[in-house]
Amino acid sequence: MDPDLPLDVTHEVGFACLCLRAQRAARQLARVFDEVFRPLNLTNGQFSLLMSLNRPEPPRLTDLTGQLGMDRTTLTASVKVLERRGLMRQEQDEKDKRAKRLLLTDEGRALLKEAVPIWRETHARIEAELEQITAAQMRAGLDQLAGR
Numbered sequence: 018m019d020p021d022l023p024l025d026v027t028h029e030v031g032f033a034c035l036c037l038r039a040q041r042a043a044r045q046l047a048r049v050f051d052e053v054f055r056p057l058n059l060t061n062g063q064f065s066l067l068m069s070l071n072r073p074e075p076p077r078l079t080d081l082t083g084q085l086g087m088d089r090t091t092l093t094a095s096v097k098v099l100e101r102r103g104l105m106r107q108e109q110d111e112k113d114k115r116a117k118r119l120l121l122t123d124e125g126r127a128l129l130k131e132a133v134p135i136w137r138e139t140h141a142r143i144e145a146e147l148e149q150i151t152a153a154q155m156r157a158g159l160d161q162l163a164g165r
Contacts, residue, residue: 039159057135063104070105075118077119
């Protein structure tokens with residue numbers, strides 16, 4: 018062991034690191050939602066992406082990167098998977114021919130209708146398990162960290 022990096026520093030970081038705790042919690046939440054969505058052949062990330070398309074004005078890819086916390090390359094790959102499944106499609110933006118708008122298909126909308134009750138039930142169970150912080154406080158803190 019390096020004397021300039023004693024074990025108590027490892028313990029300090031393990032106890033205090035917000036990044037580690039947020040990543041650990043995010044991974045656990047992702048596993049929970051992936052499991053409950055598995056019968057629909059849907060991941061938690063795909064659910065979030067499809068849900069983000071459920072709006073009156075179809076968004077552009079660049080509109081979603083910040084909302085979903087994804088870089089453009091990763092988001093493009095996710096879009097392609099959902100397009101191949103027929104759950105969404107892209108159309109050229111009428112005002113900006115360089116941009117594409119992302120739209121839910123009828124199949125995508127139907128899948129979301131099946132997924133939302135599963136999400137609600139699972140989300141309510143997770144919120145009920147919180148003991149030391151309310152769900153509203155957690156959302157506010159995470160939003161503050163994300164700069165929203």
